[in-house]
Amino acid sequence: MDAVDIFIIGGGVNGTGIARDAAGRGLSVVLAEQGDLAQATSSASTKLFHGGLRYLEYFEFHLVREALRERETLLVAMPHISWPMRFVLPYSPEMRFEGATPTSKLLSTVMPWMKGRRPAWLIRLGLFLYDNLGGRKILPGTRKVDLAADAAGAPLQDRFAFAYEYSDCWVEDARLVSLNARDAGIRGATILTRTKVIEARREGDLWRVETEAGTWHARALVNAGGPWVERVVKDTAHVATKEGIRLVRGSHIVVPKLYDHDRAYFFQGEDGRIIFAIPYETDFTLIGTTDQDHKGDPAHPVCTPEEQDYLCAFASGYFKVPVTRDQVVWTYSGVRPLYDDGASAAQSATREYVLSLDSDGPPILSVFGGKITTYRRLAENALAKLAPFFPKAGGEWTARAPLPGGDFPHDQVAALRERLRAEHPFLTPAWAARLIRAYGTDAWPLLDGARDAAALGQDFGATLTEAEVRWLMRHEHARSAEDVVWRRSKLGLRLTEEEVAALDRFMKGTE
Numbered sequence: 001m002d003a004v005d006i007f008i009i010g011g012g013v014n015g016t017g018i019a020r021d022a023a024g025r026g027l028s029v030v031l032a033e034q035g036d037l038a039q040a041t042s043s044a045s046t047k048l049f050h051g052g053l054r055y056l057e058y059f060e061f062h063l064v065r066e067a068l069r070e071r072e073t074l075l076v077a078m079p080h081i082s083w084p085m086r087f088v089l090p091y092s093p094e095m096r097f098e099g100a101t102p103t104s105k106l107l108s109t110v111m112p113w114m115k116g117r118r119p120a121w122l123i124r125l126g127l128f129l130y131d132n133l134g135g136r137k138i139l140p141g142t143r144k145v146d147l148a149a150d151a152a153g154a155p156l157q158d159r160f161a162f163a164y165e166y167s168d169c170w171v172e173d174a175r176l177v178s179l180n181a182r183d184a185g186i187r188g189a190t191i192l193t194r195t196k197v198i199e200a201r202r203e204g205d206l207w208r209v210e211t212e213a214g215t216w217h218a219r220a221l222v223n224a225g226g227p228w229v230e231r232v233v234k235d236t237a238h239v240a241t242k243e244g245i246r247l248v249r250g251s252h253i254v255v256p257k258l259y260d261h262d263r264a265y266f267f268q269g270e271d272g273r274i275i276f277a278i279p280y281e282t283d284f285t286l287i288g289t290t291d292q293d294h295k296g297d298p299a300h301p302v303c304t305p306e307e308q309d310y311l312c313a314f315a316s317g318y319f320k321v322p323v324t325r326d327q328v329v330w331t332y333s334g335v336r337p338l339y340d341d342g343a344s345a346a347q348s349a350t351r352e353y354v355l356s357l358d359s360d361g362p363p364i365l366s367v368f369g370g371k372i373t374t375y376r377r378l379a380e381n382a383l384a385k386l387a388p389f390f391p392k393a394g395g396e397w398t399a400r401a402p403l404p405g406g407d408f409p410h411d412q413v414a415a416l417r418e419r420l421r422a423e424h425p426f427l428t429p430a431w432a433a434r435l436i437r438a439y440g441t442d443a444w445p446l447l448d449g450a451r452d453a454a455a456l457g458q459d460f461g462a463t464l465t466e467a468e469v470r471w472l473m474r475h476e477h478a479r480s481a482e483d484v485v486w487r488r489s490k491l492g493l494r495l496t497e498e499e500v501a502a503l504d505r506f507m508k509g510t511e
């Protein structure tokens with residue numbers, strides 16, 4: 001078999017983002033993912049396209065600016081799976097800084113009487129920078145909120161008199177990965193899931209890549225192994241390097257919805273950390289995250305009972321009605337693969353990504369760290385690093401190209417939903433809303449002109465039909481019920497165990 005240009009290890013947001021970008025430049029690409037797409041970190045994030053307000057306190061201006069600029073580019077390219085969100089930050093004078101951030105050190109020198117507290121003027125300054133660093137055009141700016149008069153104050157304890165409200169964006173992280181893989185495939189890439197890369201060796205001008213599904217030869221290797229990046233470079237590809245990662249676990253809990261409006265909360269703790277409480281899947285609230293050094297296998301991180309208690313107690317410090325562990329309906333946990341810069345505390349390790357190129361023979365590019373928010377820019381930078389090896393490759397193109405189903409204006413979601421219902425009157429409002437949010441304009445070919453629900457085949461519950469499952473198997477690499485109910489959708493929150501088992505039997509039978 002002929003050699004391909006780029007072989008990519010890892011089907012998270014970074015691997016699939018690089019695959020899509022490279023395929024669109026005319027390069028031949030193979031991507032291998034050992035499990036399902038987005039099975040690791042990229043489905044376990046807080047799901048925000050955000051600049052990272054708190055990174056300003058670490059003076060990470062470059063990272064924050066790049067991410068802020070990127071929010072609106074991404075929002076326009078995927079108006080179905082991402083949307084603007086307002087964040088309410090209640091103020092209390094007792095709020096403290098995280099450990100020893102550069103800002104807290106500076107402040108304790110010039111204003112020692114603050115004793116580690118985070119003053120209101122500093123939050124206003126941070127939000128001013130946040131509003132203005134990133135060339136905002138679509139998202140509204142910061143405003144001050146009187147919590148006695150605004151609906152955002154209703155679920156909060158009376159001790160909070162005012163809050164600041166600022167903008168970021170929500171994104172369906174696992175669908176982002178799936179749609180990048182789908183688009184890469186449309187542009188000619190080969191996407192292999194459930195295919196582990198066992199070994200890669202340099203052979204003359206090429207990499208010889210052994211996978212569970214056979215051997216490939218490639219001109220360049222991209223290691224987007226996320227939490228496994230260090231293992232892949234050292235043990236799988238046998239490349240000596242001093243670079244490493246630090247694994248930091250972050251966990252979330254999901255509870256029945258705690259309040260009725262559509263804004264999220266940004267809570268600051270007296271320990272200096274912050275958490276979010278975010279409206280989730282219509283009927284739920286998502287609370288997270290924790291931030292702990294992770295020892296052991298990155299494959300199956302879990303939200304420990306202690307982490308659940310921590311998140312409940314943190315949120316209960318803000319909400320009038322305490323949040324308790326028996327309310328938790330689901331938890332998830334991921335491991336941040338942060339570039340090891342030797343920083344001391346877990347939460348102060350840099351969030352910048354590092355692209356490391358070893359060209360002592362055919363090149364291998366390893367991706368360390370990164371955020372969902374910067375995946376597209378990361379892919380562009382990765383291809384810039386590989387450009388000398390592929391002089392005929394095309395230039396940057398992804399900033400202006402919608403993801404599959406995202407070819408409509410970002411402010412037309414409601415109109416699209418109404419059109420879908422008008423043309424398929426059997427859809428309930430919630431069903432149509434879910435299809436538009438998941439598939440955008442691809443909802444039409446998915447429904448394929450169906451005139452009634454029966455035309456969509458077997459009903460698996462919670463509006464999931466055979467037509468949708470077949471679409472996901474054919475176009476989005478779904479192979480098991482778990483792929484469908486926890487990554488291509490979050491219908492796992494609504495389906496019973498029996499319904500999920502029936503779905504799995506159906507999918508195994510149609511393979």
Ligand SMILES: Cc1cc2nc3c(=O)[nH]c(=O)nc-3n(C[C@H](O)[C@H](O)[C@H](O)COP(=O)(O)OP(=O)(O)OC[C@H]3O[C@@H](n4cnc5c(N)ncnc54)[C@H](O)[C@@H]3O)c2cc1C
Nearest residue numbers: 010012013014034041042046048197226250370371372373
């Ligand atoms: C708790 C938490 C919250 C976060 N919140 C946000 C947020 O709100 N916004 C934001 O922008 N970012 C956020 N992030 C960061 C973001 O989620 C990650 O930076 C990003 O998902 C990393 O993607 P990745 O593709 O590098 O890694 P992964 O998604 O982990 O993908 C790596 C893939 O490589 C595969 N792999 C490894 N070895 C092999 C092999 N030998 N063969 C084949 N496949 C292999 C793995 O199976 C895995 O699927 C958060 C992270 C965490 C943990």
